[in-house]
Amino acid sequence: MKFLAWIPFLSPMNWIQSAWYLLLIPLALGVSMIYKAMRVTDIHAYWRQVGVMTLQVVLAITGLAVGLILFVRYIIPMT
Template identity: 50%
Template sequence: MIIAEALTGWIPMIGPASWLQPVWWLLLIPMAWGLSMVYKAIRVVSFEGYWTAVLVMTLQIVIAMVAIGLGLMILIQFVLPMLPVE
């Protein structure tokens, strides 16, 4: 399998991008930025404060995702092990 991968290289949509796995979580920022741009372009009435609104929404998405991740980590690491096993 390793020899086949070395000969063919990386095939998008078929194999995982192994070079991206250590920093996959950084993809949250461009995803949140793009989502915010599209949403605000559709919903905003005037484009005067467009980029400020996009930046604020991007930060809200990133902070919410980090908070959800930390909450789940606390739940899994600390709360669930304290539950009684029957």
């Protein structure tokens, strides 16, 4: 039912509002595609390297988020 009022490319994807953080994955994929197109030395390994970089970016940002959560919830209240 949430999709009925949605007009792609015109109205925003309001139905994904509650899980907006998942949009990090295609963002990391797109940036990796462009970066690795310039940087990769063996073009046969292009897609594998794109996958590896996407995973690295997602894991790094998830790690930062977890670190920030721990800092705000546990370290700051102690001070």
